[in-house]
Amino acid sequence: MKLATFVSVAGGIFAVYGHGGDHEDILQKAESTEQYAARHMASEHHIDSFDSASFFQLHDLNRNGFWEREEIEAIYGVHHVYSQKKSKDEEAHQQKADHIVNTILSLMDVNKDGKISLEEFEKAGLDSLPNFNSLGAEGHHYDVESEFFLHHEEIYHATPESQTDDSYTHPEDIEHFAEHEAIEAEEERRERVYQGIREEGEAPSPSHNTSEENVEIPPAVNPDHPHDDQAAFNAQPVKPKIERVVPSEKLDPSVRFAGAREEGEQKPDWGQGPEGYRRPKSPADKMRRNVPYKHGHSSLSLQYKFRRSWGDF
Structure with missing residues (x-):
């Protein structure tokens, strides 16, 4: 019942995000630490019923029974492109990753071995997972296309009426299709370069200068007669002259x-x-x-x- 209530609340939260609202502050205020785990499982994995053990095993990527640094970063999608966009530079992004990992370890790593076991996580509980949405670490796992479908297309464009050209006016739609256009434009540019085709208004390169002083006139060549092949066909082959040698026994004795x-x-x-x-x-x-x-x-x-x-x- 509690989880169902959360899912409905999460839907309203995403509605605000999908229409360009200040979703980070709303998420921070609307969900507790326990609700972050539920939201993550519902939005990223489409799972609405789980416990601490199943959550731990799902994110134990190498199946060694521990959460290590890379797996903690993956839980929060630290290195996802959406998270990277909210980092000022590479140094700031690394500081964000270190802050998230160190925070989780300080909350759950009882024996201070730099990793979290299932026992340590169960002892801490699901409500020990903090929220790092303000840092842009929203727990995304998949590529940009999949994330756009999960968090926007599936919510706002799931019916034929919401899939018309006039429906894709959300900020997320505009940004998403602008990225597609940029990718297509780059592909077209590379194709033109490969084929040696100049863009409209582009000056020819020196290597393609066709002025009179650079044009090499090919030497004059006698054109082939249109019926040369027929003449060659009609010409009779020259028969080699055969010289017969008289055997020595048939020669005159003299x-x-x-x-x-x-x-x-x-x-x-x-x-x-x-x-x-x-x-x-x-x-x-x-x-x-x-x-x-x-x-x-x-x-x-x-x-x-x-x-x-x-x-x-």
């Missing part, structure tokens, strides 16, 4: 044995020199001195066989 005698006389006698008793092959070999042609083929074959068996070959 040509075949011309110079054989002189060449044979310059060679050592048959059976001497590097060629030894090898069978004569060329006409010059047959004209060597002591070649046994006069004994006929049979006598010559016997001598070859004899010499082979003798081991001179």
Whole structure:
């Protein structure tokens, strides 16, 4: 019953926030420390029934049984973009994170080990969770699109009547769609740069100067005849000239044995020199001195066989 009453109160609080009211002061006055935990579970997790143990386990992100520094910061959404926007600079943002973590540890860390166990949290209770809305740490967990849907779209634009173009006039709507337009404009700019397209009114870069002194005139090239391909197709290929070589055995003896005698006389006698008793092959070999042609083929074959068996070959 108590929780249901809170949810209705929280809805009224968000209504004020959605229409640009001073929601921080109203939240600080309207909810107790116990109601902060209930509001966080209802708005961020859509959970309306929980106890200390379930709240602790839900935010024990690494499941090691303790709340450590990073998990305490996550409970309050310290590093969410909405929280960062309310920090003056990086140094101020770190001071805010240290203040929130140190406050929680001072309230719950009984053994001073720099982390909070389930037993320590249950001993302190849900009502020990303070409210840091004034610092911009409102407990957001999700990305900007999801947070906009949870905390604004789902509340103020949940019906067809509230989704017309005239309905999106809240400050949150204007800011949200302005961010979308900025993202789209940046994407278009990068696309133009990638494609080398200049923006309207942008002066050309020196590398794109097209004045006459910088224009290189390509050398003159004889244009291709429109029917060159047809001429190449119709041209008959040139057949290579074939020269037939007459085998040596068919040559006229006067040509075949011309110079054989002189060449044979310059060679050592048959059976001497590097060629030894090898069978004569060329006409010059047959004209060597002591070649046994006069004994006929049979006598010559016997001598070859004899010499082979003798081991001179």
